[in-house]
Amino acid sequence: MIRPGLGDRLAHDVTNRGVTAWLISALLFAFYIVLYFTEWFTPVAATLHLGSKWALYGTLYTLAVLIGGGFMLRRYAHNRYQVLRTVCVMCVQALFAYSLPQFLMFIQQPEFYFSYLWPLKLDYLNPNYLFHLPLPFILWSILGSFLLVPILAIFFGKRWYCSWVCGCGGLANTFGEPWRHLSAKSTKAWRFERVSIYSVLGLAIVLTALMFASYAVGGVHPQLASFTGEYQKWYGILVASVLAGVFGVGLYPLNGTRVWCRFFCPMAALLGIVQKAGRYRITVKDDMCISCGLCSKYCEMGIDVRSYAQSNESFTRASCVGCGLCAEVCPRGVLRLENVTHQAQQLQLVQIQRF
């Protein structure tokens, strides 16, 4: 491997919005547009003996996660949090988001992704779809969304999902890793984020309510049913295809890896609210920060970690996905991801005051 020396701009080009980065971004955009809005990939999939273009996409996606994950493991071999987390997203992708659904179809069961839950996947609480599934799937969907997700988020923050399980986060933190530092850091981006992410959550909740309403009374109110159908179609195109796919991944080489997760994902919005009330926080070691800025730079959610660290403030931000890279890159070991109980926090305070 060539060491990137000062005269050698190649490494900078790909990871710092150079020409190659723009090209890669254009390719990713093109790929997603072709995937979502044409059938060009269908014959390709057929030649490869894959059932559909979606199976082809799933295969490519899984490969990207596994190969990127391999690099990640090599790079952060010294950090057990990174190793375990990466192994976990790789396994979840390979098993729950790839092999298992294929297997289910093979044994004549519905294609079901246990690693996706409402409100990331709205279908999984769409009565028209949900109630046609076998009972265990129904239970998983409902209990998963309403018990598992919030309870785990209370104890561990949203990271258990966003950085350990989710496929979007999985791709970001493996294939997308070289671009993480490109996340927007401006106050403007932060203002936009607050509006955009809760708007999508609102749209998702309204749509779910409509789906239930039209399931219940759609027969007598055909307008409601057709409105819901239209809404669902547009939500699918705009949110699931354009924002999550085309922009979410297409912008990796230009705006970092978590554009979808940070600005639009309804699941992240919901988990973020729970996270604020839960135990997860980033603990800042008092008086040790040298204000270097590496933590902020490598935060894929564009959180200004340094501003907290340099003023000795431990903090919980709703957007933090707990990837742990701030703690990894900090040259002074100032930051630590933790799940603290309020009791423990109190105890710490008492201990400090007592002496």
Place this chain on the structure above:
Amino acid sequence: MEYAIVGNGVAGITAALEVRKRDPRAGITVISGETDYFFSRTALMYSFMDRLTLRDLEPYERGVFDAQRIRRVRGWVTDLDAQTRTLKLDGGRSIAWDRLLLATGSRPRRPQWQGLDQVRSGLVNFVSMQDLEACETVARPGAKAVVVGGGLIGIELVECLRWAGMEVTFLIREPWYWPVALNAAESAMVIDHMRRHGVIVLTGESVAAVETDGQGAVTAVSTDAGRRFECCALGVSIGVEPAVDWLRGVSTPPRLNRGIVVDAGLRTSLGAVFAAGDCAELELPGRSPLVEQIWYSAKRQGALAARSMLGEPIQYDPPVFFNSSKFFEIEYTTVGRFPRESGASGDGLREFYFRYPGKDASLRIAERGGAVEAFNLLGSRWDHNRFEEWIGQRRPLEDVIDRLHQAQFDVEFGRLDLTPARAAFKLWRAESLRHAGVPA
């Protein structure tokens, strides 16, 4: 009230923000010759290694200074007149003040080598923004570099030049790397680590002369042992000293020693003039003169100097010393000061050292008179605040070893296993008790 601050480093800027916080109506001017905006000097190496852009080095968004009504002036201050309460800048501009803070930081110590006066290019320091630019111009992949000086900045420069693909020789005058902080074993671990990164490390040898070509570009250095090292880049980091030279010739110089002499209120001999950070030398009753040249002290002193300028009765009492660093991948935390003569038994000195077999990790803890005094930890993460508490509480070594886990700060799932260290401690203790004739 007009406040002028010379130096936009961490001491100066912390002071400016603190004055604003406490006095919404104060006029505040910060002057610096180095950069327009405050940047993190400690992160120079990350900019060199392309982890951060120059803009990323700035700890505050640029808008903060306007929002806080802090005027920024770019220029070198050349004269200080405490009678007329004015400053003069190199462009001839003058600035009036009621309270003045000198926060001019450090500058690199200059070596005394033969042939230095011939040098026009190829010699670099690594302290200022201008040094960073110079380093970037001398770094060429594949070419040879020599870095002289065995301290923290030296190893950072070595890492930078290695990253740039240079063949780097690190010349250390002392018998081992950084003896003021590391013992021989700790240093050996760090040196091994450097060698694995391809650095040629030589100890116990100092530079005697520099050679240059016809244009004054550095071509080689030779040592007192008679060895000669060709190089096109020569990094010099043999320490820093308070940047006070410019004050020697001003209209009313404050009292100077190594640095600008200040009392516990960070006040200089000139009354309305204060000093903080790397450039200040504390003269505290009952203590030897103290120049603290680290980021944390500069930040703390800056905040205190602001309050002192505002008229608060400040008594600066330097807390237990702590610092941290990173030697390539080895993280380092230190708290307290190690007693000078380790091994002397008269004053109840005990020192426990443990190196993890097969790992770049070690711990060293010193105790005197039944109370722990200092910690040196390499290769793992620790919360120095706990160590400070334990030192303050005068806890015995045994007790500290028992509660060591409370200070661990490694990433989740990645905690250093303390079992081998504790087992080694048991053995060591039994051994030392046996030597002392006490039955275990």
